[in-house]
Amino acid sequence: MSIKNLLIFIAVFLLSFMILFFLTNPSYEKSLEAKYHYEMGDYTEAYKLANEAFALDVYNRMASTIMAQSKTSMKYEKYIKDAKQYLNEINEIIAQDTVDDAGRSKIKLMSEIMVDSYVKLAPSVITDKNLVDEAAKYHEQFEKILEKVDH
Numbered sequence: 189m190s191i192k193n194l195l196i197f198i199a200v201f202l203l204s205f206m207i208l209f210f211l212t213n214p215s216y217e218k219s220l221e222a223k224y225h226y227e228m229g230d231y232t233e234a235y236k237l238a239n240e241a242f243a244l245d246v247y248n249r250m251a252s253t254i255m256a257q258s259k260t261s262m263k264y265e266k267y268i269k270d271a272k273q274y275l276n277e278i279n280e281i282i283a284q285d286t287v288d289d290a291g292r293s294k295i296k297l298m299s300e301i302m303v304d305s306y307v308k309l310a311p312s313v314i315t316d317k318n319l320v321d322e323a324a325k326y327h328e329q330f331e332k333i334l335e336k337v338d339h
Contacts, residue, residue, distance in 0.1 A: 215245035222254045229316070231261040257314055264319040267305055271326035274298040278333065292337055299334040303327065 218241035226234035235258035241251035278298060281291045306327040311320045 215241045215248045215251065219248055219250040219254060226254055226258055231258045231265060234258040257312065260312060260315055261319060263309055264323050267309060267323050268326060271302055274302060295333065296337045299330045299337065302330040303334060
């Protein structure tokens with residue numbers, strides 16, 4: 189057997205061993221499942237599975253990364269959910285014949301909360317662009333509302 193063939197055999201053997209380890213190790217198995225859920229947009233389940241994987245092996249960087257990314261994505265989802273709720277409340281206030289001082293104050297407070305909350309969000313390179321874009325649109329809306337209420 190030539191040295192070239194021996195090196196190829198060793199490389200294939202090591203690669204096969206690594207793949208087998210990766211697929212049979214419970215921590216990495218959960219990490220793969222977490223990655224799947226993250227890619228499907230189920231950030232809560234991804235976080236839960238990544239957390240379990242990390243608990244099994246604290247050196248599992250994949251689990252750690254998915255946990256952090258899921259947490260970030262969940263913050264964006266919460267911001268978007270809150271934004272929709274506050275906009276509905278603002279629309280109900282505006283739908284009345286007249287908006288009194290209490291209504292304006294409530295609109296201002298909700299807008300300030302959403303503008304301040306947006307500043308605390310910090311996307312990473314792999315945060316779902318749709319989530320980031322949707323949150324940015326809501327942030328822009330609340331800034332415009334706040335501008336109108338302040339003047």
